[in-house]
Amino acid sequence: MPRDAPPADGPFDIVPVDAIRDGRATDAYFERTRTTLEHAGKNPRVVAEVTADQFPTGEFELLGGVKDAAHLLEGLPIDVDAMREGRLFDGGPVMRIEGDYLDFARYETSLLGFLSHASGCATAALDVRRAAPESQVLSFGARHVHPSIAAMVERSALVAGLDGISHVAGGEVIGHEASGTMPHALLIAFGSGHQEDAWRAFDEAVDASVPRVALVDTYSDEKDEALRAAETLGERLDSIRLDTTGSRRGDFRHIVQEVRWELDLRGYDDVGIFVSGGLGPDDLRELRDVVAGFGVGGYVSNADPVDFALDIVERDGEPCAKRGKLSGAKQVYRTSDGAHHVGLADRPGPTDGEELLEPLLRDGELVREFDVEKAARRSAADADDVDF
């Protein structure tokens, strides 16, 4: 262990924030690179770019992680241009860094991690959003991932336009209050046959601002429990939630329609139906006309990271690149038809092209603000005129 590394004395296997900030959250070969370049007296001025695909593919993904990436690089003597959080990308750089290589080399690992993981979750969340544009969709997936990344998952869900999140501390980090009502554990704590007591106690105990959403699949048939919940809470019941386990699901759409029928027949037309449990975009398309909303977890939280890489494309003013990558500092343009174009930054772009790489840091100073809601509006606008 290097002498300057602090002892591993924390209770959890979580890389500390300080290690990310000071560049120790890095792959060891960057430390060897620094040692070697310093030994050789080399520290070239470079332009480096973060890119997934070299050329536009027409397969759009949603950019996340920009805020964390900006704070990672803040204070370094470098200039950074980047696409905004919540913009679509499909090829060419999403970020461009100019500076002396050793000033930022050790940050590559964390930089790519921030951008790759958040963009993967945001892209999956956008798939979900587009599958049910009119429905309420909540992010339920924090349970599947390490708690240290819950805020990233929830922010990515919101950037893609999902309507709410479930993770309390994650919400505190990103400034968005978590929502949620009851797990099966609450019903089980009251015992089989006593679901009414659980729903009633929830209604008595929980703040009036929280919607009354009764979970209705714990011990008996969904239709039976839905009607019992409606009779127990009457007009106080806002919604029911069906989280029917996979082994009992059969035709889930039919179950939902049957419950809807029986509620309507008895005058409970205003009671909404929420569904959850292992849902993805295809399920949302299949159910969106018969439910009010969805809880989606693993599809978003377990998304594959985007395969970003950081590559040097200019060294001491001369274009350069490793095999398979494109030399030269680039700009990415979005034209009015929603298509993206990659060109050299010092050449004219398409006449109606909007430049997507915008200033993020100037000599280490942050020149941009971050706002989740604005990012969500950006992703909705970008996605509007693109065929996925």
Ligand SMILES: O=P(O)(O)OC[C@H]1O[C@H](OP(=O)(O)OP(=O)(O)O)[C@H](O)[C@@H]1O
């Ligand atoms: O399947 P996902 O899309 O990842 O969604 C996350 C979870 O949310 C629901 O759990 P619920 O709130 O009912 O929890 P409980 O079964 O622990 O009570 C559902 O059972 C999923 O396991």
